[in-house]
Amino acid sequence: MELTPMIDKSSFEPIYLQIYNYIQEEIIAGRIEADSKLPSIRRLAQYLNISRTPVALAYDQLLAEGYIKSKPRSGYFAENVESIARSNYNLKQNKVSPTGNYSPIHHFYHSYQNDAIKYDFGYGTIDLHHFPLAKWRKFMNRSLLPENSFHLLYGDIQGEIGLRKEIASYLHQNRGVRCSPDQIVIGAGTFHSLDLLFQLIQNRTTSIAVESSVHVGVKALLNKFPFQVEPLDLELDGINLNKLKKKEVQAIYLTPSYQFPYGMTLSINKRIKLLKYATENQFYIIENDYDGEFRYNNRPIPSLQSLDNNGRVIYLGTFSKSLTPSFRISYLVLPTDLLCLFHLGKHSYDQHASPIFQKTLQWFMESGDFERHMRKMRTLYQKKHAIITSRFSDIFEDKIEIVGAGAGLHIVIKVKNDMDELKLIDTAKQFGVNVYPTSIYKIENHQEQDNILLLGFGGLSETAIEEGLRLLKIAWFPNNP
Ligand SMILES: Cc1ncc(COP(=O)(O)O)c(C=O)c1O
Incomplete structure (x- = not known):
């Protein structure tokens, strides 16, 4: 024909x-x-x-x-x-999709109602005392003035252009990302954005390589789409690339700045090699840079996207750590071929991030308040990070190894007693402290239990961190006061 x-x-x-x-x-x-x-x-x-x-x-x-x-x-x-x-x-x-291995033991859910818990090292929390409420209120009020009432209607499916411009410039300055506002698609949270991305690539993707442990939200999506999933082992400097070379994949998902959950950083050598393989073999790299802004002991590491000259990297970011998770605003930076696909099908997707919140965020960024807020939070979280890591070493000495630290809003520890993960969590709970598992993030369910735990510190005061660690010492090492 x-x-x-x-x-x-x-x-x-x-x-x-x-x-x-x-x-x-x-x-x-x-x-x-x-x-x-x-x-x-x-x-x-x-x-x-x-x-x-x-x-x-x-x-x-x-x-x-x-x-x-x-x-x-x-x-x-x-x-x-x-x-x-x-x-x-x-x-x-058939709208309800299976959630696969999605586990209800989820670090996001802060134990608000549980009075017995005095210190919660929950990971999805941020420092609420330093949220710029007054400034935010000023811009939020502006979005509700009669002359702005059109923001009460549906917004641009791709996201408000003013906000996209601000994000493009912010990403360029802070993460080295090179993109135009037209390449940005706003979403309502990382997993909403990832869902949209998987819809875009599903027809050209049979196999997807992923880090051997990923966020449960990513796991749920990998179950929902018909991809063959190839887990890659994690080493001190990030994923094992030798294994990747042997596999034929059309995409790879990773958290190179601060691996979730274990906290390693993908080395520059591996970044360059990965980009080379991706270009030679024409696969996409999905870079989830969920907390790349917060790095404490050395300079922020430029994103993978900033090193890419061949349109292989799809960059994914969120305001959940830098501002608050409650506004539900995330973004995708699409290479041009995927952008075309997005435009072709965009009316079948949906804009979930509220135009009012998007507009408020745009004004907040334009005014310079976001940049100022980020500077303040970096210093604040750096201090909390220094306290949690140094106090762990002082209080526990060699009974605990800090496996992942140096960035983000959580650290990962290995406890050297005879308790496994569940026992460690239960015992801590009996002493009024919540700590969280890492085994739920593994792609392949291993039988053996780990003794590796995840502790968020963003939402706790310096005193609470200190007190929480003291209680953990009594819970886990009762004979070593
Ligand atoms: C790997 C990873 N990606 C993204 C996020 C943020 O998700 P969201 O943008 O849906 O709040 C988190 C958790 O906070 C995370 O651990």
């Missing part, structure tokens, strides 16, 4: 969109019959005298929306429009 869409190179409508629209209309109108074979990407590109990229993008989107199907070694075929309608209906019926 030959296809002859009218390609207008002078049009504002991108070429891939013109091809996509044409084929979609032809299928719906029945002029391309169900099960008929479409020309290959190479052939159509040659025939239209254009590069393969726009044709591939158009086919990708048609595949994603179910207008065409791909048969291994045979090519692309038109779907039956009635079955498209039926499958859309089925999808709607």
